[in-house]
Amino acid sequence: MLTHPVEQNDHTYSTVCLCLTKHTYCSPFPFCQCHMNVSQHLTRCSTAAFSSSVASPLSLESALHSKRCQDGSQIGQHPSSHLPTVYHCHWELINSSPTPFLSRNYTSSEDDFIWWKHIQNERRNFDSYKTTVDRLFQIFPPIPDVVGPSPDRCRTCAVVGNSGNLKGSHYGPLIDSHDIIIRMNHGRTKGYEADVGNKTTHHVMYPESAINLDNTTHLVLFPFKIDDLLWLLKSFDPGENSANKARRANKDLVMILNPAFMKYVHEMWLGKKGNYPSTGFLTLALSTQMCDEVNVFGFGADRDGNWNHYFEILKNKQLRTGPHAGMHEHEVILKLKEQQKIGVFKGW
Template identity: 60%
Template sequence: MIVVSLVYFTKYFFYRLELFPNQKRHTAEMNSKGKALIFLLCVTTICVSWRGYTSCSLPQDKSPCACERCLSEDDPWFMKRFNKSVEPFLSANYNLSEDAFNWWKRLQGEKGNFSTFRQTVDRLFLTVPPSPDVLESSPDRCRTCAVVGNSGNLRRSHYGPLIDFQDVIIRMNAGHTEGYEADVGTRTTHRVMYPESSVDLDNTTHLVLAPFKILDFEWLTKALTTGFHGRSYAPVKSKIKSNMDLVMVLNPAFMRYVHVMWLEKKGKYPSTGFLALILALHMCDEVSVFGYGADSDGNWSHYWEELMDKKLKTGAHPGDTEYRMIQELDEQQKLRFYTGF
């Protein structure tokens, strides 16, 4: 507006000089040097104003990120489900409510009480960082995420370079990269897993524990140090290779929030893949999703192996509901969903 006003002022000034040539004026304003000086002043003012426009005249509602579109922008459909105040990760100072614990303990029939849970979590945070390592939002950056599922539709997709281009790359469970680089990429910054699906990690990847029982916290503490020798419903690794400084733990309250707000309590509880997807919405400004969806028989098959149990379907998880929500998020332009081939 400043620039436009100065342009009109300049035109008006010279229009007045030409319209009333006989009007009494000061000699300095009448001669050509005076006109040239005024013109130069106006041009200089316009240039300075233009250069300083973005830094000096920023709007009050400056975008919270440097992306073309930020997830936190006000949208009734999205904000009805998205709750930024829910902490995605546990920390040493976080106090889980007993109500949230009672919901969580039913997921896999946990027998331990709230006191045992808190003591076990406290011991874990003597071994791993007391607070999560997250990249905070900023108006000066655009945090991009790739969430890479394990669906068989990733075969021959050639999504690898696109996946590797993102800042944060989240994989889950035993998702392979070696031998499948062209389709799934090579980089991994975060891997979401639980004891029964755990794999060794390199020194730069965050281990993100998705806990479903108190034993999972105990396993992580011991698997990173002395070795775990307990038993679960399936074999678990006694020791795991991981950078202890990069360990993060999903918050049971966050898991409940995903089940209630995003899946409307459908199914017994969210899959690891869907938890990872909603986690990405909380961690990043732009989210791209790959490798989600069942095969033609309705099973969650994996791109690196042939499925043996053809009646597995999606287990205790609401696979159809999760898939429809991903499609809806894509339609609402809250993420980009690459469906594969």
């Protein structure tokens, strides 16, 4: 039975819960190697169901080969819904996702590094990168604190962007009802609780967008150059000069995005459009590695077509997406919503 998409009506919401199952299989666009772009992948996916075993808990394939929660879900006591008919795309080759976070036991390959170094014209070599990563795991947990999707529970994710379309949305209670709440860059809650909530479990940042975190929030670093990794080291090394200190955070909850995962999202999700994925789009892709249900808030332009932030006054009314394929990313997100892989709350 097909289920209804996410509805938004008088601030009453029905969310889409995407729990894994060992007996249904859905292949979305990242794993269809049909020599077409993402939109075509999603459009050509046909309705089907068949038995299959679930891949590694941390593979993006597993996170998206999913169905809605059954009755009696214990995690968060989220409402049940009818099980959907799953989708199957006819693909030539299944391409699994790399692990999303760096760890002591895994670093990027030299090919991944070569792609990554061009994001901000990194001049240092692969050996310098490896040495820096080795130093990181002398300070930070060798294995990141993350558990992937699972068939025996329904963990929910709210991915909260910073769009001005959140103003007046009254999404706060809905956002706070999720198990994992991911915010980004300068995203803040104080003074905006009614629209964006007040809980945060993970905060995505890079040095230029760093903010103070409490002792229970995960710092998720998106590194774009070796200096970003060195910034993290200086931030938590007691021997460093205080002038180099970064914002406050719990070093035991630090997680570092894998450049290989960034490259994967750029190539497989976006078809190499734009120089590299935006922070918001990377965060969305990352959330599928962590949760069984993903709901997106505060992405895209506001009602007037402006790409502004909910916490600032818009002065320059020009649509700007920087080096990212902003419109294409938005189209992919809408396709994911159409295929009932994520819930999208557009705001106002």
